Amino acid sequence: MGLSQPSCRFWTPLYVVNHGETGPIRCNRCKAYMCPFMQFIEGGRRYQCGFCNCINDVPPFFFQHLDHIGRRVDHYERPELSLGSYEYVATLDYCRNNKPPKPPAYIFMIDVSYRNINSGLVKLICDELKTLLDKLPREEQEESSAIRVGFVTYNKVLHFFNVKSSLAQPQMMVVSDVGEVFVPLLDGFLVNFQESRSVVINLLDQIPEMFADTNESETIFAPVIQAGMEALKAAECAGKLFIFHSSLPTAEAPGKLRNRDDKKLLNTDKEKTLFQPQVNSYEALARDCVANGCCVNLFLFPNQYVDVASMGLVTMYTGGTLYKYNNFQLDADSPQFLSDLRKDIEKKTGFDAIMRVRTSTGFRATDFFGAIYMNNTTDVEMAAVDCDKAVTVEFKHDDKLNEDSGALIQCAVLYTSISGQRRLRIHNIGLNCSSQLADVYKTCETDALINFFAKSAFKAILSQPLKMVREILVNQTAHMLACYRKNCASMSAVSQLILPDAMKVLPVYMNCLLKSCVLVGRPEIPTDERAYHRQLVMSMGVADTQLFFYPQLLPIHSLDLKSDAVPAAVRCSEERLSEGGAFLLANGLSMFLWLGVSTPPELIQGLFNVPSFAHISTEATSLPDLDNPFSKKLKSILEHIQSQKPYTMKLIIVKQREQPEMLFRQFLVEDKSIYGGASYVDFLCCVHKEICQLLS
Incomplete structure (x- = not known):
């Protein structure tokens, strides 16, 4: 893999460092990985950690003398000493059960209920998979993909398919006990596509015909995810489930849902329940999926309420992606769906990932937002992570920061590559510190602020009334600008609104956030659409939230x-x-x-x-x-x-x-919204009034 500079897109080619069984060098005290901020002393035999300043011995294999300015002579040959981002090939200590991981698997799970068959959706999916399976992601140096594939169809029951290469025809096995899901076969379910090509193509040709006469309209959902997770668990590998679903799961099974789209709850204290899962089993299922490296990608094709808040929960917690195509029409919407499917299958992904953020003294990471699951306060767990996902981290400044040494942040991600290699990706950054408040406003990243405020607000609506969340956002905006006016701006008339140069667009973006369908409870806006937008924003990066809101x-x-x-x-x-x-x-x-x-x-x-x-x-x-x-x-x-x-x-x-x-x-966001949101000019007046009250 080639050298490259750190990029905002997470899974870019980086230099891979392989120290064999020696593994990466870590500070004995704070466990930070070696990085350019560490200082070598005593002829290169010891080093001082840049994060906690303690002294560590350098392992013998890493020993080399320093040059005349106290820097290792191989500084530029070692990416961990010269680059902000680099990778290690992890040792067995970083693998489950101290065993090398197997390459991941993709399982395609297709809803074959009456509506999907009748609309032609099932045939569309099967026809597209015939060509897409040749484009499974692979490492740059590999000729073919190491990813194995499996196939399941379902309505009220599950159908597993044996597509072993030695078979003349695919074999179907039915699991009707959806209360206690089990995997009916291991050998022949997850296969190498190239080896089983003829059997897989045969299956994809047969599926639309197999269910052509179905009258079954009820579907299950949670047992589908459970079955996929159990299959990956039995195969001892991580992977992705691609689920194609279209209706509220009303069949008798775990995770059964009812229509709870109650407009009377809007603008009440109970409105928050519309964004919470309807039953607890989905959260437990998400936890199990993350523990087993099972990422869930959900393609939804609803023509009525399907409870996205419940069905999308496992997708969000496992680092998956939710796609939603309302009132799907084959002719009009196929290009959009097929493009999304192609991009998702082909994109580079890291599996079974754990992320930890370390800081130098004086501040610490206190909260994390994204398509993630957290079992404790420090480890960010992701069944999968790809280039389109971002994790937003909140830091708390709780001690004195040194202006000379600055503030250091290290983000370490342990993951399994698409070829089944366990890797550690390290990102390091050093930030300047200042005791002058004016410097903070001068260098403020407004786009990053909006990303943070959006995610923190969308997380807060699960526990607080929307009215309170909106008020907090307005108050925070006013407080930030009032603080600048009081401590940094030159004297001027109270009637004049003064904004820092780097934050001139903050009010317009904040108004856009306040007018988003998630935070505006109006009966005209479908509940599913609000839950869908909330989930999308929670995993967005800075550039995507910037465009989404404005x-x-x-x-x-x-x-x-x-x-x-x-x-x-x-x-x-x-x-x-x-x-x-x-x-x-x-x-x-x-x-x-x-x-x-x-x-x-x-x-x-x-x-x-x-x-x-x-x-x-x-x-x-x-x-x-x-x-x-x-x-x-x-x-x-x-x-x-x-x-x-x-x-x-x-x-x-x-x-x-x-x-x-x-x-x-609705997207002309500087104007007054048809759903009652303020125009940009009116919001500026509102914020200015709040600032004047704070300063009086």
């Missing part, structure tokens, strides 16, 4: 065809739109192309190959392939925006003054 709005009519430059984004407000313009809006989940009633005919012709505004169809979910500069440039922009985001954004064509425009206007 969408990108590009004036497409201003495209310069002679340049590679993208038009500068404009503010998300109706006053920025124009009847003669076309605008592209994207927030990471949705993408809109808004067209004014007076859009020039040549622009319409170039994009849609139709003569006028009236001829544009809003049914299309993609632009036609046209051989002209304008169409090619816009398609290039769409692809670029999409390539940077984990979810595939379905394109929605919106014509001015037509009904779908109401949906588009």
